[in-house]
């Protein structure tokens with residue numbers, strides 16, 4: 001295990017215990033989230049080392065890697081995924097539509113990347129899981145590299161970088177931010193989706209909230225913390241969008257963790273309530289897409 005002595009965002013060394021959660025998906029071990037006393041960022045601490053976290057992904061239930069279609073929740077996951085792929089594509093299209101060169105970090109089994117490639121975009125993926133990589137290459141004939149290949153990619157060669165529910169898994173957080181900045185073309189965009197612990201469903205399920213997903217989720221972002229992190233690399237927040245389907249999926253899993261089985265009605269009601277309570281504020285939904293733009297030197301300082 002790795003014990004962090006500094007906040008991954010502001011580097012302050014003061015933090016207090018925030019929440020203990022059980023890893024219901026794989027290990028049944030208990031992990032802790034701490035809160036930075038200086039910037040209020042929540043992060044998992046202690047956390048498995050980078051070279052030992054692999055075993056916490058070893059589960060049939062961890063569908064983003066295995067592509068399994070077993071069970072009702074997984075079927076829903078796949079239906080929702082097809083819907084959200086199109087939605088993500090349309091969101092990006094609004095910002096960058098010509099000569100799109102896309103890097104999807106954490107491309108999983110490649111469905112999103114394949115969709116974009118079929119739309120005529122140049123598309124490259126990075127995926128740490130060998131199983132995911134092999135499936136993506138075999139099923140869709142995609143260009144997917146392992147994680148360490150990030151530093152081999154040509155600087156300023158992408159106008160879009162996407163990380164869909166990935167940033168919360170990355171050990172070397174600041175290093176990854178620097179890589180994003182280097183790889184983006186001037187005025188390029190980063191689309192970052194992460195779960196939101198300030199949502200209604202997070203508050204309702206508390207330690208059972210499935211999107212804490214300890215110890216795989218190393219960070220628990222909100223609008224303030226993620227904006228601060230990206231601004232450190234002159235990546236400026238331009239838009240915040242809700243991911244409304246996530247409230248339902250996360251509530252179903254959370255019901256299962258809390259009661260041992262899923263009360264679908266209760267999960268659907270919680271999902272609806274969560275979306276309603278967000279009241280149109282994107283940063284209050286169960287999951288949020290943050291859109292950042294790479295600024296020319298100093299431009300964001302003037303804008304602020």
Ligand SMILES: [Zn+2]
Nearest residue numbers: 007010036039
């Ligand atoms: Zn901090």
